Every structure is written in structure tokens, then in C-alpha cells.
Amino acid sequence: MEKKRILVVDDEEDIRDLLEIYLVNEGYSVIKTSDGIEAIDVLEKAEIDLIILDIMMPKMDGIQACMKIRKDKNVPIIMLSAKSEDIDKILGLNTGADDYVTKPFNPLEIVARVKSQLRRCTMLSEHKKTKSEEIEIRGLQINTATHQVRVDDREVKLTPTEFSILEVLARNKGRVLNTKLIYESVWNEPAYEAENTVAVHIRNIREKIEIDTKNPRFIKVVWGVGYKVE
The missing domain is CATH 3.40.50.2300 (Response regulator)
Incomplete structure (x- = not known):
């Protein structure tokens, strides 16, 4: 190899x-x-x-x-x-x-x-074989095979980490995930003081996929608990 x-x-x-x-x-x-x-x-x-x-x-x-x-x-x-x-x-x-x-x-x-x-990155590639390649939520399209994200047919460029976080949230649509769970799902290691790291990445994702970040359409904050995609 x-x-x-x-x-x-x-x-x-x-x-x-x-x-x-x-x-x-x-x-x-x-x-x-x-x-x-x-x-x-x-x-x-x-x-x-x-x-x-x-x-x-x-x-x-x-x-x-x-x-x-x-x-x-x-x-x-x-x-x-x-x-x-x-x-x-x-x-x-x-x-x-x-x-x-x-x-x-x-x-x-x-x-x-x-x-x-x-x-x-390897696990993201494995998703092609084990999970559905297309996730669609009210105009948000996530292709796990090509790592492409589109919002209302507008292409959005995400970093590998941003893509992973969005995929974790989208695959758990409607479920509130805390920062510890998100971090451990994406980084594959125990979370330690991960709140700021996750929050910054999610803010970056929202700025890219949301038209109005003050009234988000996709990623919601559940204060004191975590984040969810609706």
C-alpha cells in the first residue's frame, strides 16, 4: 500500500x-x-x-x-x-x-x-460502500461519494471536517447531538475541551449553507444541549 x-x-x-x-x-x-x-x-x-x-x-x-x-x-x-x-x-x-x-x-x-x-477521511470513503450516497433535507443535498454539498442547487464548498460534521448531523436528522458526541464521531478520539472547536466549525458551516444565520433553516442550536438538523 x-x-x-x-x-x-x-x-x-x-x-x-x-x-x-x-x-x-x-x-x-x-x-x-x-x-x-x-x-x-x-x-x-x-x-x-x-x-x-x-x-x-x-x-x-x-x-x-x-x-x-x-x-x-x-x-x-x-x-x-x-x-x-x-x-x-x-x-x-x-x-x-x-x-x-x-x-x-x-x-x-x-x-x-x-x-x-x-x-x-478513510471512514468517509467507506461510507460510499456502506451507506446511502445521497442525503436530501428540504433543499440541502449531501453526496457522500463526491463530498459535494448543494443548497437549492447552489454548490457549497466545505472543508473535510465541516463535511463530516454536517453528515453526522444530517444522518441523525431531528436528533439533538451534543458537542462531545459530534467531536467523537468526527475526530474518532475522546473529546477534551472540544466545545469551542465544534462551535467554530458549525458556525462556519452555517455561514456557508444558511441564507440567514440568525434564522437558520437547517442547523438549529438547542441551548445547553447541542445541535440538530431539522
Whole structure:
């Protein structure tokens, strides 16, 4: 089986080399770049399965790079940042990142998150064989085979994580799901302080699929309980 390719983007050589050692040890193929411009160039030439992307970099930082990547690619992105404030995490997730890790980090945590993201992508592919490929709810169309989402025949572009969350909610139509259940269903790992992460992704989904986010048509908030699709 062909090795999964991980693109590590960080201006600190020690961090690039450290992540390479751990990822290669887990059987992954690693490509390293030191800034966003180099990363974009690699993505134009090679098939990448996941990106580990630092925020603070010269030439083109991780936020700018993530925004450019998201214009036409749905590859999972894990952001790295020396900032641990919630606002920085929200900014990273708002630009299209799937996960966010603060520095300093344990390399084993990065490996675990890489596995989780890749496992989730594999499980999405398996849905093609085991579940209905089309989900339709009052003008909202979700195709799990092509990962396409349409609202009233308007195509909507979602990140892999956003798509997974929307699919979980849609397959449980009418049922209220709390953030813990949503996180564990999508990330395939125990939820720990996951409320902000889930909330940011759901807000991003609503901004893309709802005409009026103050009076949502699809994703409803049940205060103090969770979220549901009606």
C-alpha cells in the first residue's frame, strides 16, 4: 500500500526535522517546506494527504497559505501556533483548518491527530460502500461519494471536517447531538475541551449553507444541549 504523504510547513528546521522523525517512524512519507509559498508550490506538483501548517512564518504565513489552499483543495490541515488564546484558535479554524495544536507540543500528540484526520477521511470513503450516497433535507443535498454539498442547487464548498460534521448531523436528522458526541464521531478520539472547536466549525458551516444565520433553516442550536438538523 502506498504511504500517506504528509506536508510539514514550518520555518523552524528543528520542528520540521522532529516531526519528520516521528511521522516516518509511523510509516508516513514526509515533505518539508519552510514557508507558505513553498507549500503552495509543492501542492501544485504533488498529491498530499495531509498538511501540518505553522501560522507564524515569513513570506507567506499559515493563515494566508490556508486560505489559498482552501480555494481548491480539501486536504486535511492541522495548524500549529505558539499562541494558545481561543481567538487565535478560532481564527485558524475559520480560515479552513481542520485541527489546531499549540506549541510547545508533544510529537506523539501530533502523530495521534494525524492518524485521526486520516482515519476520518478513510471512514468517509467507506461510507460510499456502506451507506446511502445521497442525503436530501428540504433543499440541502449531501453526496457522500463526491463530498459535494448543494443548497437549492447552489454548490457549497466545505472543508473535510465541516463535511463530516454536517453528515453526522444530517444522518441523525431531528436528533439533538451534543458537542462531545459530534467531536467523537468526527475526530474518532475522546473529546477534551472540544466545545469551542465544534462551535467554530458549525458556525462556519452555517455561514456557508444558511441564507440567514440568525434564522437558520437547517442547523438549529438547542441551548445547553447541542445541535440538530431539522
